[in-house]
Amino acid sequence: MFQKVLIANRGEIALRVLRACKELDIATVAVHSTADADAMHVRLADESVCIGPPAARDSYLNIPAILAACEITGADALHPGYGFLSENARFAQILESHRITFIGPTSDHIRIMGDKIEAKRTARQLGIPVVPGSEGAVENEDEAASLASDIGYPVLIKATAGGGGRGMKVAHTAEELPHALATARAEAGAAFGNDSVYMEKYLGKPRHIELQVLGDGQGGAIHLGERDCSLQRRHQKVWEEAGSPALLPEQRAKIGGVVAGAMQKLGYRGAGTIEFLYENGEFYFIEMNTRLQVEHPVTEMVTGMDLVREQLLIAATGRLSVTQSDVTWSGHAIECRVNAEHPHSFRPSPGRITYFHPPGGLGVRVDSAAYQGYVIPPYYDSLAAKLIVAGRDRHECLNRLQRALDEFVVDGIDTTLPLFRDLVRNKDIRAGNYDIHWLEKHLKDGTAPSHE
Numbered sequence: 242m243f244q245k246v247l248i249a250n251r252g253e254i255a256l257r258v259l260r261a262c263k264e265l266d267i268a269t270v271a272v273h274s275t276a277d278a279d280a281m282h283v284r285l286a287d288e289s290v291c292i293g294p295p296a297a298r299d300s301y302l303n304i305p306a307i308l309a310a311c312e313i314t315g316a317d318a319l320h321p322g323y324g325f326l327s328e329n330a331r332f333a334q335i336l337e338s339h340r341i342t343f344i345g346p347t348s349d350h351i352r353i354m355g356d357k358i359e360a361k362r363t364a365r366q367l368g369i370p371v372v373p374g375s376e377g378a379v380e381n382e383d384e385a386a387s388l389a390s391d392i393g394y395p396v397l398i399k400a401t402a403g404g405g406g407r408g409m410k411v412a413h414t415a416e417e418l419p420h421a422l423a424t425a426r427a428e429a430g431a432a433f434g435n436d437s438v439y440m441e442k443y444l445g446k447p448r449h450i451e452l453q454v455l456g457d458g459q460g461g462a463i464h465l466g467e468r469d470c471s472l473q474r475r476h477q478k479v480w481e482e483a484g485s486p487a488l489l490p491e492q493r494a495k496i497g498g499v500v501a502g503a504m505q506k507l508g509y510r511g512a513g514t515i516e517f518l519y520e521n522g523e524f525y526f527i528e529m530n531t532r533l534q535v536e537h538p539v540t541e542m543v544t545g546m547d548l549v550r551e552q553l554l555i556a557a558t559g560r561l562s563v564t565q566s567d568v569t570w571s572g573h574a575i576e577c578r579v580n581a582e583h584p585h586s587f588r589p590s591p592g593r594i595t596y597f598h599p600p601g602g603l604g605v606r607v608d609s610a611a612y613q614g615y616v617i618p619p620y621y622d623s624l625a626a627k628l629i630v631a632g633r634d635r636h637e638c639l640n641r642l643q644r645a646l647d648e649f650v651v652d653g654i655d656t657t658l659p660l661f662r663d664l665v666r667n668k669d670i671r672a673g674n675y676d677i678h679w680l681e682k683h684l685k686d687g688t689a690p691s692h693e
């Protein structure tokens with residue numbers, strides 16, 4: 242096992258990784274920007290190193306500073322968390338060449354899955370069903386027009402280097418296509434420094450269902466079931482469930498078998514997520530994330546497994562600690578991403594938390610780096626806390642979530658708690674009857690609450 246792990250991240254995920262390390266008796270190193278000197282991950286780690294000024298590009302994305310922190314502290318492995326450098330193939334490669342274990346997949350697998358065209362091609366070769374669309378990049382308007390008439394409108398133009406829902410535009414008709422192509426390309430160029438785009442059939446009423454996988458890097462791989470992340474705003478997940486209200490256990494076993502088989506063929510190492518859109522009983526691959534995800538706790542709550550512990554064990558030993566038949570699912574779990582944002586306008590609301598009272602009790606988990614008096618800095622994402630609730634079935638889980646949301650108090654800043662209090666009481670949500678467009682429509686209808 243590792244002696245010392247450097248956690249190249251901040252916020253709740255840095256704490257999450259730190260906790261797993263402590264339970265395995267591994268020493269931890271926190272890194273932080275000057276804005277995060279008082280942050281909880283710095284306080285709880287055994288050692289900490291300041292790696293630069295507030296802007297992420299100068300600190301949490303600063304590869305030389307992070308390498309220097311590894312060297313100064315003698316860390317033998319690095320956990321990247323999610324975001325920041327977690328899907329940066331060059332960073333993984335640099336660590337490999339410095340003999341520091343990157344707790345994640347090989348740089349080759351990160352590179353393949355980071356390019357969405359390459360990822361879809363690979364998925365297809367591995368026998369994973371994909372969304373109908375262009376084989377590769379779409380070069381010009383003529384090519385786009387002929388492709389779109391083959392695929393059938395509406396179509397979606399997506400960024401090859403995409404992430405966070407950026408660089409994505411729908412064309413409902415041939416007339417809309419040139420504009421969609423140009424704006425997607427411009428947005429992709431600005432966001433990712435790469436304006437390559439591709440085309441997909443735009444699905445009208447899909448759910449977003451993703452499968453958690455673990456691989457040992459030597460041909461062994463298992464799946465840990467699905468998460469339903471259909472409740473989204475601007476293609477960003479807001480509320481996640483395990484299992485999906487739309488899937489039966491047999492359907493889980495079937496798609497799980499497909500993805501686990503694919504990861505065995507690929508020789509995938511570590512934790513990963515295969516994302517699908519699901520419509521009319523069919524799964525369509527959209528992308529693979531080669532890292533731990535924000536919503537991983539719902540899988541932990543229904544399987545009883547600690548995913549970060551599994552990541553650490555795989556990285557250290559090259560073995561999985563369990564076989565597929567050891568994995569069982571019990572009950573239901575839901576995660577709400579409580580953001581420091583106005584619940585109606587979604588404007589970021591950084592600042593001092595003057596009062597913080599997280600909920601508790603059976604089946605309630607709060608993953609957060611916030612505390613009373615903590616100042617949420619304006620430089621990073623707005624996730625203030627993840628509220629994760631489990632119950633023996635979905636009904637119990639929803640009732641427990643409702644009372645946990647009512648207990649949760651965060652004063653001094655705006656949060657999205659009122660939105661969740663509205664959602665948990667909504668009849669469509671109660672019935673599990675929603676797709677990826679449901680939340681946007683609900684917000685537009687004005688039925689969502691304004692700030693309390």
Ligand code: ADP
Pocket residue numbers: 372397403404405406407441442443444445447449473476516518527528677
């Ligand atoms: P990103 O990497 O930017 O998050 P994804 O490919 O994962 O992009 O897609 C994000 C979300 O966008 C999906 O969860 C879904 O809501 C929507 N989306 C993506 N592809 C399609 C599609 N072909 N049809 C309809 N919606 C889509």
